[in-house]
Amino acid sequence: MNPRVGVGVFVTNHKGQIVLGQRKSSHGAGTWALPGGHLEFNESFEDCAAREVLEETGLKVRDTQFLTATNDIMKEEGKHYVTVFVGCTVVGDDAQPEVSDIAS
Numbered sequence: 001m002n003p004r005v006g007v008g009v010f011v012t013n014h015k016g017q018i019v020l021g022q023r024k025s026s027h028g029a030g031t032w033a034l035p036g037g038h039l040e041f042n043e044s045f046e047d048c049a050a051r052e053v054l055e056e057t058g059l060k061v062r063d064t065q066f067l068t069a070t071n072d073i074m075k076e077e078g079k080h081y082v083t084v085f086v087g088c089t090v091v092g093d094d095a096q097p098e099v100s101d102i103a104s
Helices: 045-057
Strands: 004-012 036-038 061-074 079-090
Touching: 004 045, 004 061, 036 045, 045 061, 045 079
Parallel strands: 004 079
Antiparallel strands: 004 036, 061 079
């Protein structure tokens, strides 16, 4: 089995606040996490971040930039992820995240 690639997104607004959501079904259910998800074939980190944030929160983002990456080996769960973290800004001063059934 090969490692999966995930993208975690630090979404900030004009006040410097960040978006967090409570995980529903994947590892860490019930914990707070950044929006994000799996990188799809032929998808850039920036496109993945924009897609996942829109799907999970209804927010549009801009100015996406690479921050760092981690190599996460979770032996007890039988999972191995390379997680790419990116930062971006919400489009619109009054935009508010919405709860989505897609978010997990």
